[in-house]
Amino acid sequence: MNKKNLSQFFAVLSIAAILIGCGFWFGWNTGIKVSKSVVVTGATNMGLNNTISNSADFNVFWQAWQKVNDLYLKNPDISNSDKMHGAISGLVQSLKDPYSEFFNPIDNKQFQQNIAGNFGGIGAELGVNTTSQIVVIAPLKDTPAEKAGLKTSDIIVKINASSTDGMNVDQAVNLIRGKEGTPVTLTVFRNNWSATKDFTIIRANIKIPTVDFEMKGDVAHISLHSFNQDADSLFYDALQKAATANAKGIVLDLRNDPGGYLEVAVDLSGYFLKPGTLVVKEVGRTVPEQEFKSSGNGALADVPIVILINGGSASASEILAGALHDNRNIKLVGEKSFGKGTVQELQDLSDGSSIKITVAHWVMPSGRILDHDGIVPDYIVPITDNDIKNGRDPQLEKALEVIKGQITSQ
Numbered sequence: 001m002n003k004k005n006l007s008q009f010f011a012v013l014s015i016a017a018i019l020i021g022c023g024f025w026f027g028w029n030t031g032i033k034v035s036k037s038v039v040v041t042g043a044t045n046m047g048l049n050n051t052i053s054n055s056a057d058f059n060v061f062w063q064a065w066q067k068v069n070d071l072y073l074k075n076p077d078i079s080n081s082d083k084m085h086g087a088i089s090g091l092v093q094s095l096k097d098p099y100s101e102f103f104n105p106i107d108n109k110q111f112q113q114n115i116a117g118n119f120g121g122i123g124a125e126l127g128v129n130t131t132s133q134i135v136v137i138a139p140l141k142d143t144p145a146e147k148a149g150l151k152t153s154d155i156i157v158k159i160n161a162s163s164t165d166g167m168n169v170d171q172a173v174n175l176i177r178g179k180e181g182t183p184v185t186l187t188v189f190r191n192n193w194s195a196t197k198d199f200t201i202i203r204a205n206i207k208i209p210t211v212d213f214e215m216k217g218d219v220a221h222i223s224l225h226s227f228n229q230d231a232d233s234l235f236y237d238a239l240q241k242a243a244t245a246n247a248k249g250i251v252l253d254l255r256n257d258p259g260g261y262l263e264v265a266v267d268l269s270g271y272f273l274k275p276g277t278l279v280v281k282e283v284g285r286t287v288p289e290q291e292f293k294s295s296g297n298g299a300l301a302d303v304p305i306v307i308l309i310n311g312g313s314a315s316a317s318e319i320l321a322g323a324l325h326d327n328r329n330i331k332l333v334g335e336k337s338f339g340k341g342t343v344q345e346l347q348d349l350s351d352g353s354s355i356k357i358t359v360a361h362w363v364m365p366s367g368r369i370l371d372h373d374g375i376v377p378d379y380i381v382p383i384t385d386n387d388i389k390n391g392r393d394p395q396l397e398k399a400l401e402v403i404k405g406q407i408t409s410q
Contacts, residue, residue, distance in 0.1 A: 061087075085353060097358050098128035099344050101168050105352035111170065120180040120203040124150055125258030126169050127314065127340060130372060134164045134172045137338050138256035138312030141209045141225050148201045150188065152256060152312035152338075157196050158187035170356075178203050192385075213238040216400055218407070220247035224268075227260030227316040232267050239271070239300075249304035249403045251396070255334060259315025262292070269323050270296020272305060272330075277365075279323040282343055284360030294323075304406040305330045306399045309377055314338035318370050319362060325375070326365040332377035333399040341370025 068083065069075055089102040103111050123143020129135045136154040139145035156164055159175040176184055185200045211234040212223040220242035224231065242250065259265075262280075269279045273294040282290040307321050309332055318337045324330040343360040362370045379402065381395045 081351070088349075088353070088355070092355060092357070095358075098132060098168060099342055100355070100357045101170055103170075103354045103356070107174075108348075108352060108354045110174065111354075111356075120182070121173075121177045121206050122148070122150075122184065122201045122203060123206045123208075124176075125312075125314070126156070126172055126176075127338065128169060129153075129155070134167060134169065136312075137314050137340070138258045140206070140258075141212075141256070143206060144201045144204050148199050150186075150199060150201075151190065152310060153191065155189045156186050157189050158185075160185050161187075180205050210234045211238050213241050215242075215245050215247065216251070216396075217404075218246070218248045219251055219400060219403055220245065220249070221251045221253060221396070223253040223255075224317070225257055227257070227262075227264040227268075227320075229261065229264075231260070231264045235268060235271075248407045249306075250300075251306050251308065251399045251403055253308040253396070253399075254313045254317040254321055255308050255310040255395070256312035257314075257317040258312065258338075259317050259319075259340065262316055262319070265316040265320045265323075266292045266294065267296070269320055270294040270298065271300045272298070272303075272324055273327055274298040274301055277323075277327055279365070280319045281363040282360045283363050284343070287359050301328070304403050304410060306403040306406075307332050308334045308395055308399050309337045309375060310335040310383075310395070311338055311374075313375075314340040318375055319364075322364040322366075322368065322370065322375050325378075326368075331379065331402050332375065333379045333402060334377050334381055334395045335383075336376050336380075337374040339370060339372045339374030341372075 065083070072078075085102070085104045089104075092100050092102040122145040123140040124145035125137040125140065127135055127137040134156045136145070136150050136152060136156065138152055139150045156172065158164060159172060162175065164172055176186070178184060180203055182203050183200050184203060185198055187196050187198050189196045208228055209225045210228060210230050211225070214221050220238070222235070222238045222242070224235065266279050269277070273279070273296075275293075275295060275298060277294045277298075279292045279294055281292070305324065305328075307324060307330055309317070309321050313321065313334075314337065318339070318341065321332060321337065325332055341362045342358045343362070344356050345359050347355045347357060349355065364370065368375075379398055381398045383393065383395055387394060
């Protein structure tokens with residue numbers, strides 16, 4: 001990247017006044033209220049002898065309901081509302097989808113509060129692995145989780161001595177969050193360990209970091225930690241610094257970036273892709289297919305770029321990395337990304353409860369589906385505990401080697 005190119009880039013920005021996207025996206029959209037008239041399909045009260053059918057026999061459900069009411073020892077202590085919520089919870093659990101969940105009215109209110117404001121926590125994005133275990137997707141920079149030593153792919157076996165077996169992500173998050181200054185103990189297993197270890201972490205008010213910038217010779221190293229509402233403007237500031245330093249290329253570091261707003265990923269792609277380029281598609285069974293395309297001026301479309309990813313790169317960071325890889329063959333260095341590639345909607349129910357349900361998945365321009373598979377980098381470079389202990393970063397070293405080769409050839 002020469003200074004002339006970057007100067008032209010910022011001149012274009014000042015003239016065009018690129019709009020910074022600030023749409024609200026959490027991977028799910030707020031659902032609509034359920035009407036009082038509900039049409040149920042796939043359910044019948046077929047006779048007991050007719051067992052060959054694709055329909056569910058609700059007669060069996062009501063039989064079970066009545067058996068519980070007639071025979072259960074402590075039935076007088078259980079409300080019909082609790083039993084119905086339990087049945088709905090079981091229905092959602094039958095989907096065997098870690099991101100779909102039922103919230104009773106009390107849990108739904110708490111869930112909305114958690115999304116809306118600041119919270120006391122440890123600063124780690126959680127998810128589930130292919131065996132439905134609760135895992136750390138990424139410890140966020142300068143948070144209690146990172147300082148305590150949690151790492152990407154750590155399996156959380158227990159939270160305050162309570163087993164996470166059968167627990168979903170939201171349940172785990174609710175247990176970990178709490179009053180600032182109070183401790184939470186996580187029992188963790190790591191792949192190269194022979195036994196679990198306990199981490200006692202003091203909760204804090206989590207303020208998610210966004211962008212770091214440094215020059216590595218004539219290459220700008222820009223680390224993007226989160227796709228939050230500030231990411232677009234702070235990324236622009238980092239590019240200004242790169243222009244001032246006469247950077248010739250950019251290493252975009254998306255390691256341990258768990259994602260955030262989809263719109264931010266699409267907006268940032270506009271710096272690197274020509275206008276109207278497909279970034280990602282949202283494809284579902286019943287929701288309309290939707291395409292998201294770059295809308296910037298593509299002023300950096302010819303600038304050498306290398307992207308760093310690892311197992312903590314998820315959701316929006318995977319979308320940005322995948323879009324630049326598919327459309328420009330930008331090289332990826334590091335380790336396979338997490339593979340969070342589905343979309344959830346929150347559907348409100350009439351009694352104040354709700355269902356968070358997976359409705360679609362992300363499809364990259366190449367046709368690759370992100371969910372579970374993740375993105376395999378062009379250059380697979382592991383990083384060991386010993387590397388970290390001794391301050392070595394072989395992944396960044398490889399990325400710098402690759403981009404300097406590109407700059408030389410250009």
